[in-house]
Amino acid sequence: xxxxxxxxxxxxxxxxxxxxxxxxxxxxxxxxxxxxxxxxxxxxxxxxxxxxxxxxxxxxxxxxxxxxxxxxxxxxxxxxxxxxxxxxxxxxxxxxxxxxxxxxxxxxxxxxxxxxxxxxxxxxxxxxxxxxxxxxxxxxxxxxxxxxxxxxxxxxxxxxxxxxxxxxxxxxxxxxxxxxxxxxxxxxxxxxxxxxxxxxxxxxxxxxxxxxxxxxxxxxxxxxxxxxxxxxxxxxxxxxxxxxxxxxxxxxxxxxxxxxxxxxxxxxxxxxxxxxxxxxxxxxxxxxxxxxxxxxxxxxxxxxxxxxxxxxxxxxxxxxxxxxxxxxxxxxxxxxxxxxxxxxxxxxxxxxxxxxxxxxxxxxxxxxxxxxxxxxxxxxxxxxxxxxxxxxxxxxxxxxxxxxxxxxxxxxxxxxxxxxxxxxxxxxxxxxxxxxxxxxxxxxxxxxxxxxxxxxxxxxxxxxxxxxxxxxxxxxxxxxxxxxxxxxxxxxxxxxxxxxxxxxxxxxxxxxxxxxxxxxxxxxxxxxxxxxxxxxxxxxxxxxxxxxxxxxxxxxxxxxxxxxxxxxxxxxxxxxxxxxxxxxxxxxxxxxxxxxxxxxxxxxxxxxxxxxxxx
Numbered sequence: 001x002x003x004x005x006x007x008x009x010x011x012x013x014x015x016x017x018x019x020x021x022x023x024x025x026x027x028x029x030x031x032x033x034x035x036x037x038x039x040x041x042x043x044x045x046x047x048x049x050x051x052x053x054x055x056x057x058x059x060x061x062x063x064x065x066x067x068x069x070x071x072x073x074x075x076x077x078x079x080x081x082x083x084x085x086x087x088x089x090x091x092x093x094x095x096x097x098x099x100x101x102x103x104x105x106x107x108x109x110x111x112x113x114x115x116x117x118x119x120x121x122x123x124x125x126x127x128x129x130x131x132x133x134x135x136x137x138x139x140x141x142x143x144x145x146x147x148x149x150x151x152x153x154x155x156x157x158x159x160x161x162x163x164x165x166x167x168x169x170x171x172x173x174x175x176x177x178x179x180x181x182x183x184x185x186x187x188x189x190x191x192x193x194x195x196x197x198x199x200x201x202x203x204x205x206x207x208x209x210x211x212x213x214x215x216x217x218x219x220x221x222x223x224x225x226x227x228x229x230x231x232x233x234x235x236x237x238x239x240x241x242x243x244x245x246x247x248x249x250x251x252x253x254x255x256x257x258x259x260x261x262x263x264x265x266x267x268x269x270x271x272x273x274x275x276x277x278x279x280x281x282x283x284x285x286x287x288x289x290x291x292x293x294x295x296x297x298x299x300x301x302x303x304x305x306x307x308x309x310x311x312x313x314x315x316x317x318x319x320x321x322x323x324x325x326x327x328x329x330x331x332x333x334x335x336x337x338x339x340x341x342x343x344x345x346x347x348x349x350x351x352x353x354x355x356x357x358x359x360x361x362x363x364x365x366x367x368x369x370x371x372x373x374x375x376x377x378x379x380x381x382x383x384x385x386x387x388x389x390x391x392x393x394x395x396x397x398x399x400x401x402x403x404x405x406x407x408x409x410x411x412x413x414x415x416x417x418x419x420x421x422x423x424x425x426x427x428x429x430x431x432x433x434x435x436x437x438x439x440x441x442x443x444x445x446x447x448x449x450x451x452x453x454x455x456x457x458x459x460x461x462x463x464x465x466x467x468x469x470x471x472x473x474x475x476x477x478x479x480x481x482x483x484x485x486x487x488x489x490x491x492x493x494x495x496x497x498x499x500x501x502x503x504x505x506x507x508x509x510x511x512x513x514x515x516x517x518x519x520x521x522x523x524x525x526x527x528x529x530x531x532x533x534x535x536x537x538x539x540x541x542x543x544x545x546x547x548x549x550x551x552x553x554x555x556x557x558x559x560x561x562x563x564x565x566x567x568x569x570x571x572x573x574x575x576x577x578x579x580x581x582x583x584x585x586x587x588x589x590x591x592x593x594x595x596x597x598x599x600x601x602x603x604x605x606x607x608x609x610x611x612x613x614x615x
Contacts (some may be wrong), residue, residue, distance in 0.1 A: 007420055012223040014418065014495055019149065022495075022535035027150040032413045034066070034143075037428070038132040038410025039296040048132075051409035055432045058378050058408070061248040064124035064256030068263050070270045072121045072160065077302045079310060085298055088114035088275070091295055091329040093282045093344065098580035098603075099335030100265035101203070105604035107272035111611060114275050114327055115266070116297060118336070119158035121278040122165070122171040123262060127252035131408045134251035138166050140339070147447075147461045151534035152361060153414065154459070155542040156337060160278050161261030163337075165252050167542075168382035168406070169238035171209045172590040173200055175391055177226065177397075178442075186371075186585040187552025188561050190602070199601040203594060206268075207239040207259040216244060216380030218435040219404040221369055223385050225485030231389040236403070238383075239264075247406065249382040265597075280325055283455070285332065285348040285576065290567075292332050292575040295344075298322035315456020331607055336543040341459050342449055342558075342582065345548070345565065350573055352558040352566045358549050359447030360587035361461055361541035362440050365471045366415060369435040369482035370489035372504070376432055382406040390477055391589065397470040398442040399589050402478060405436040417538060419496040427497070433564070434491075434580070437482060439474035440543070442589030443467050449547055463539075468532045471539070475527040483520065490523070493538035498526055509577040525576065543592050548582035550599075559583060563603030579603040 001009070013025035036394065037051050048056075074083055075569045089112040092099045099115060120137060135143030140156040147154070157163035176192070183192040190196060203209075212235040215223060226233030239259040248254065256263060266276065279300035286294035301310045301321040308515040309320040334341045342356040387402040412431055418424045447461035463471070482490045483502055492498040500523040503516045508560055530537045549558030554570030563583060565576040579600040581592050588595060 011420060019534045023262070024190055025149040027146065029418050030150070030153060031144055033413040033418065036057060038130075038135070038408070040130065040132060048409065054428060055067060055374070056378065056409050058248070059246045061129065061246045061251070061254040062244050063254050064254070065123050067123040068191065068267060070121070070123070070160065070262045070266050070276065072276045075277065075299065077299060077323065078304070079301045079321055080323055081611060083326045084327070084542050085328040086114055088112045088279070088327065088329045089611065090114070090117060090331045090333065092333045092335055093295060094162065094335035094340070094580060095160050095261055095266060095276065095334060096157065096337060096580065097164050097261070098600040099333070099591050100161065100164065100269070101597045101600035102263035102333050102335060102579045102604045102607065103136045103269035103274050103326070104265040104272070105601065106608060107269040107274040109608050110274070111608070113269060114329065115159050115269070115277070116280050116282055116295065116327065117276065117278050118281040119160060119162070119278065121160040121276070122252060124254050124256050127254050129251065131251070131410045134166070135410070139254060145539050149534045152363065152539045152541050154361070154544065155540070156339065156544060157558045160276060164260040165262065166250050167593060168249050169240045169258055170403070170591040171204070171237045171594045172401070174588045174595045175590065176587055177392070178586065182585050186550070186557065188550060188585070196598065198479070200594065200598045201256045203597045203601065207264045208241045209237050209239050210241050210593070211235050211237055212381055212384040214381060217371070217375045218377050219381065219383070219385035219408070221371070221388060221435045222402065222404050222437065222481065222486040225481040226284045226387045228484040229480060233359040233385065233387040233389070236384055236386050243381065243388050247379045247382065282336065282344055283347060284570065285344065285350065285555065286326070286328065287348070287350070290574065292573055294326065294328035295332060297325045299325040311524045311581045331575050331577065331611055333442050333577045333579050333603070333607060334548070335578070336581075337580055338547045338582045339449055339457050339459065339578055341578060342547040343451055347455070352568060352570065354549065354556060354558040356449040356547050358546040359449055359459070359461060360443050360545040360561070361447060362442060362543040362545075362587055362589070363443055363463065363467060363471060364438045364540040365475050365478075366493040366538055366540070367437045367475060367478035367482055368491045368493070369437060369487035370430055370491060371433050371435055371486065372488050374432045375435045377406050377434060377436060378408045387481070390473070393442070395473070396466060397473045398444065398466060398472060400439045400441040400474050401590050402437060402439050402474070402481065405438040407436055415493065415538065417493055417495045417497045423497075427491075435482075436472050437478045439478060440590060441467070441470045441474055442587045443470070463532055471532055471537065472528050472530050475530060477537070479524060479527060483490055492527055492530070494530060495536060495538070498523070505568070543581070543583040544597060545584040545587060545592060548578045549585045550578070550583040557585070562606035564606065566605070577603055577607055593596050
């Protein structure tokens with residue numbers, strides 16, 4: 001088959017009226033696009049030749065003077081039928097934003113804490129230096145993760161420290177109206193007042209939250225456009241005082257200024273005696289009658305000489321050998337993330353009917369402002385500006401926050417629609433000039449996670465009518481912002497891509513050419529009618545929430561207001577708690593790290609109080 005024939009075939013699949021064909025095409029296309037621009041060079045160099053040809057020359061990330069003090073346990077990882085056994089007062093499953101806080105709070109209170117993390121441990125001396133290596137080592141499913149129909153690409157961290165290691169450090173509190181909603185509608189007393197404020201303030205001190213001090217070109221565009229339109233906008237607050245602005249946040253912070261779990265809460269927990277085990281996937285709970293008394297999991301078997309995984313099937317890197325691990329404790333806190341946490345209770349046969357339901361994804365649409373001068377979205381602070389102009393819902397839509405977005409070539413190639421080889425190559429060549437704009441939208445929760453027979457997590461999600469209205473409104477807002485910021489061209493991510501030439505040259509920010517205003521209104525009308533059926537409009541998610549949601553109703557909430565997990569009949573399962581984004585009763589419409597940490601403070605108090613009572 002000739003290249004032209006192959007392209008015609010792929011385009012038929014991309015534009016097929018059959019959702020299954022579009023899903024197959026997108027799964028195939030996203031993987032290959034990412035690899036084409038992120039894989040190392042075939043000549044043995046770390047740099048990808050395609051990426052380099054685009055002008056991609058990232059700053060060399062600096063190295064920390066001293067690596068984080070956290071170190072995982074050195075366990076026997078040999079292939080052995082005998083299980084590895086461990087004991088503690090409290091087991092924390094997962095070491096991300098929620099798990100790290102719980103571990104720190106309980107260890108500081110004198111409890112014996114064992115943290116079990118599915119991902120690997122990396123510190124400043126071993127962190128990846130390239131996009132390909134980072135996704136392979138530090139992201140869930142090696143960064144290749146999506147909903148079951150491949151319509152929404154998902155990003156989630158998977159390492160000691162979880163998403164705090166690879167996120168963009170954005171720290172935004174839950175909007176007050178949403179916290180009041182949670183208190184009134186879901187029985188979460190204290191979230192609408194001084195208790196929450198005190199916990200959040202404590203977290204901000206612990207992770208060093210401060211305003212961004214600089215605004216790279218992509219972020220300056222947000223602030224400039226909002227000012228021209230009279231919209232609210234501000235620098236983003238983040239947990240990275242002393243940041244070198246090197247652009248390597250998605251790879252882990254080699255400088256050590258990002259106050260991720262390994263620099264903040266896990267370091268505090270370790271100093272107080274907490275133990276951490278990496279590369280162990282917890283599979284089920286251990287129960288004694290109706291009480292949780294521990295967990296079981298699979299510990300990765302490694303070669304003692306190299307530290308590399310031992311393969312169960314030669315030549316198949318996905319089939320690593322594992323050894324059974326059994327850990328016992330008085331209390332177990334689940335903090336494995338909204339995709340894995342419900343899977344553990346489901347696999348254990350004690351799942352509440354709501355477990356795995358109410359999945360929120362914060363669907364993210366994308367607009368890119370093509371500027372006259374290079375933007376180099378991969379340089380500087382990853383995310384430094386936002387506008388909350390449309391945070392309040394209205395007009396049949398949810399609220400959302402507009403933010404700048406970075407991208408290294410692999411992620412950019414994955415994000416940009418493919419409507420033929422020449423079209424995609426032209427978009428990638430323009431990459432240096434693109435200022436991506438995204439909207440973190442609050443969604444109504446039409447998703448669900450379930451376990452397949454093979455034990456894998458299946459993620460199903462469908463946008464409802466209000467969710468589609470929100471995405472369309474956000475596209476229009478971002479397009480207006482891009483135009484006001486001086487974009488030469490505005491691109492809305494969809495298959496095929498939707499474009500508007502503003503008629504500007506040389507970065508001029510005045511009116512475009514003759515008839516441009518009318519053409520722009522027609523462009524907005526197209527965005528307002530965007531087809532967000534599966535694999536039509538481009539949608540991403542870096543935030544997963546709500547699958548073991550917290551609340552007062554034993555029938556509707558899989559955890560009580562203190563984070564105690566409920567079982568099939570709605571009764572609390574003694575000794576079992578949840579402390580990650582699974583607890584959120586609804587979506588929040590902003591980046592969730594700060595909220596997860598603050599909620600974990602609340603859960604840690606419950607665990608500590610019940611531990612004293614049972615001890």
